[in-house]
Amino acid sequence: MAQVLEFKLPDLGEGLTEAEIVRWLVEVGDVVAIDQPVVEVETAKAMVEVPCPYGGVVTARFGEEGTELPVGAPLLTVAVGAPEGASGSGEDSGSDPESTGGSGNVLVGYGTGAPAARRRRIRPDRLDRAVTEAPVSGAPLVEAPVVEAPAVKVLVAEASVSEGPVPVVSPLVRRLARQHDIDLRRLAGSGPDGLILRADVDRAIRTAEETATATARVAEAPVQAQVPAAAPNGVAVAVDAERIPLRGVRGAVADKLSRSRTEIPDATCWVDADATELMAVRAAMNAATGPSAEPKVSVLALLARICTAALARFPELNSTVDTEAREIVRLSGVHLGFAAQTERGLVVPVVRDAHTRNAESIGAEIARLTELARTGKLSLAQLTGGTFTLNNYGVFGVDGSTPIINHPEAAMLGVGRIMPKPWVHQGELAVRQVVQLSLTFDHRVCDGGTAGGFLRYVADCVEQPAVLLRTL
Numbered sequence: 230m231a232q233v234l235e236f237k238l239p240d241l242g243e244g245l246t247e248a249e250i251v252r253w254l255v256e257v258g259d260v261v262a263i264d265q266p267v268v269e270v271e272t273a274k275a276m277v278e279v280p281c282p283y284g285g286v287v288t289a290r291f292g293e294e295g296t297e298l299p300v301g302a303p304l305l306t307v308a309v310g311a312p313e314g315a316s317g318s319g320e321d322s323g324s325d326p327e328s329t330g331g332s333g334n335v336l337v338g339y340g341t342g343a344p345a346a347r348r349r350r351i352r353p354d355r356l357d358r359a360v361t362e363a364p365v366s367g368a369p370l371v372e373a374p375v376v377e378a379p380a381v382k383v384l385v386a387e388a389s390v391s392e393g394p395v396p397v398v399s400p401l402v403r404r405l406a407r408q409h410d411i412d413l414r415r416l417a418g419s420g421p422d423g424l425i426l427r428a429d430v431d432r433a434i435r436t437a438e439e440t441a442t443a444t445a446r447v448a449e450a451p452v453q454a455q456v457p458a459a460a461p462n463g464v465a466v467a468v469d470a471e472r473i474p475l476r477g478v479r480g481a482v483a484d485k486l487s488r489s490r491t492e493i494p495d496a497t498c499w500v501d502a503d504a505t506e507l508m509a510v511r512a513a514m515n516a517a518t519g520p521s522a523e524p525k526v527s528v529l530a531l532l533a534r535i536c537t538a539a540l541a542r543f544p545e546l547n548s549t550v551d552t553e554a555r556e557i558v559r560l561s562g563v564h565l566g567f568a569a570q571t572e573r574g575l576v577v578p579v580v581r582d583a584h585t586r587n588a589e590s591i592g593a594e595i596a597r598l599t600e601l602a603r604t605g606k607l608s609l610a611q612l613t614g615g616t617f618t619l620n621n622y623g624v625f626g627v628d629g630s631t632p633i634i635n636h637p638e639a640a641m642l643g644v645g646r647i648m649p650k651p652w653v654h655q656g657e658l659a660v661r662q663v664v665q666l667s668l669t670f671d672h673r674v675c676d677g678g679t680a681g682g683f684l685r686y687v688a689d690c691v692e693q694p695a696v697l698l699r700t701l
Contacts, residue, residue, distance in 0.1 A: 231308040234283050238270075238302050245609075248272045249297045249477055259287045261307065268304060271477050275612055276573070276605040285309040297476060402427050409434045478574035489636040492552070497631045498680055499667035502688040503654065504647050507531060508662050510694045528647070529567065529621050530592030535690040536619055536642060537563050537584045537591075538697055543683040545675040546640040547616050557674050566615030566635060567595060568622070569602045576602050577635055579615040623647065629665045639674045642687065643667040664691065 238248060248270035255267045266278035267287070285307040292298055402425060406413050411433050418425035475483050489495075508528075515525045540547045540563050548559040565583035569576050578598035580591055601607045618635045623646035632643040645665040652661035668684045690697045 231285070233288060233306050233308050234285075235306050236267075236281050236283060236304050238298050238300050238304050239279070240300055245272050245300070247297055247299045250292050250294050251276060252294060253290060254278070255287050255290075255305075257287050257290060261285065261287060270298075271573075272609075275576075275607045275609055277608070279304070281305070281307065283307040283309050402430055405434075406430050409437070411437070478576065482575055485636055486633050489634050493550075493634050493636065494672045495634055495669050496672050496677070496680070497667055497669045498677065498684055499629060499643075499665060500684055500688050501663055501665050502691045503652055503661045504664045504691050505654075505662040507691050507694050508647065524589065524593060524596075526588055527592050527595070529619070530588045530595060531694075532621070532642075532644060532687075532691075533565055533567065533580070533583060533591045533595070533619055534586075534588040535687055535697060536565065536617065537586075538690065539683050539686045540617060541584065542686060543675075543679055545679050546670060546683055548639045548674050549616070549637045550639070550671065550673050560616045562616070564614050564616045565591075566618040566638075567598075568618065568620040569599055571602050571605070573605060576607065576612060577615060577618060578602055578607055578611055579613065581614075617641070620644065623664070629667055631667060632669045634669055634671060638671075640668060640670040640680070640683075642684075643669070666691070 249272075250268060251271050252269040253267070254269060255261055255265075261267060261281055261284060263282060263284040264280040265284075267281045268279050270277060270279055281304075287305055288308050289306045291303040291305060298304070403413070405411075405427065409430075411430055413425060413430075416425050416429050416433055417423065419429055420426045474480075511526055511528060511531060544559055545557075547563055548557055550556075551558050562582055563584040565580045566577040567580070569578060578595075578601070580586070580594045580598070583591055586594070598607065598611060601611065615635060615638060617638060618632075618641040620630075620632050620641055621644045622630050622632075623644050626646055628645040628648075630643050630645070632641040634641050643666070645667075647662050647664045649660050650663040651658055652663055653659075654661055666684060666688055668680055668687075670680045670683075686696075
């Protein structure tokens with residue numbers, strides 16, 4: 230006899246409390262193995278696949294693609310233990326005898342390494358029998374699955390309204406209908422034998438809301454055409470203004486930047502630097518032949534190596550502030566973050582132990598993390614724990630900016646575009662490759678003299694790369 234186990238959205242770590250369903254990897258009726266990925270979710274940090282700790286038949290899914298769920302909310306239910314006759318004609322069911330158990334606690338993106346089974350679908354009649362006979366084990370089963378069901382008939386003719394008992398089993402469904410004034414007798418259930426499911430009530434609610442909204446728009450259109458709506462902050466908003474939810478990566482960026490501006494008393498200093506010699510050194514490195522010809526060294530890698538050398542001289546900027554203890558925490562290692570713009574928004578991958586790496590090693594790691602960011606496969610560990618951030622906004626064709634510190638770090642170096650400009654070189658006017666460098670720093674960890682010394686050292690290394698050789 231099968232047992233129906235409920236799998237909830239696990240603790241995502243790093244203080245994350247919710248995730249958005251991006252794509253379901255299994256359907257109701259599929260056979261899954263222990264630790265097989267069942268859903269792809271997007272958190273405020275990354276997009277990851279969530280493995281299920283149970284092996285068996287998927288009986289319900291909770292939430293459609295695009296739904297945001299809190300940690301601890303049900304994701305799906307699995308009937309553990311093959312129902313009678315469900316094994317088919319000699320095919321492997323996709324789970325071994327141990328699949329009646331689970332792999333224990335689940336962390337996003339991690340499992341016990343059990344091989345994923347081939348997806349199989351159980352016939353609906355066998356699935357219904359297995360679910361009907363299955364006792365619920367573990368956490369109580371919430372009878373409100375949002376499954377893919379045929380379109381529900383929301384309203385029926387008055388003459389066809391049934392006077393008999395309403396085909397609803399779940400008290401949660403009844404309560405939801407009462408809360409939204411939905412007459413269950415007017416719904417045609419999509420479940421077995423016309424059973425009304427939560428999905429049916431949800432569709433009825435949406436239909437009612439859409440109807441009410443459309444009616445209100447028609448009634449208010451003449452007034453709204455003359456008077457713009459007022460937003461909560463007092464700013465007039467046009468009727469047809471688009472509202473975009475602040476969630477996922479965009480929401481996380483908004484929260485972090487707001488917290489940085491609120492908590493950190495930042496200041497910015499900047500300087501122009503002649504990068505002609507740095508560009509010449511890079512060209513010479515990449516023109517080398519033989520075993521040292523690959524890989525190519527990027528400008529960002531050279532700037533990152535300069536930053537680690539500067540932080541060794543000015544460790545005050547590689548720190549954070551413990552506001553509760555009222556202490557400055559000076560960090561021993563440099564974990565260098567770099568800003569990367571992706572289709573999902575701005576992310577800051579972290580190069581671990583950058584202070585132990587040379588320019589070639591830093592460049593290789595930046596390239597690897599950039600590719601993971603582009604494909605949305607960065608893990609939480611690769612997006613957290615930075616101690617200093619390098620922001621190359623010059624790739625957008627701008628000269629300067631005042632970066633916002635990546636909380637809870639203490640500083641960020643911004644780099645503008647490198648372009649030919651008139652410059653006085655050795656007493657004569659010449660066209661040189663000039664770049665603007667800007668440093669935003671937390672004024673609690675140091676004064677302007679330290680910040681200026683850091684920025685001047687970075688500029689000196691850019692103008693005279695030989696200065697850096699002293700620290701190699």
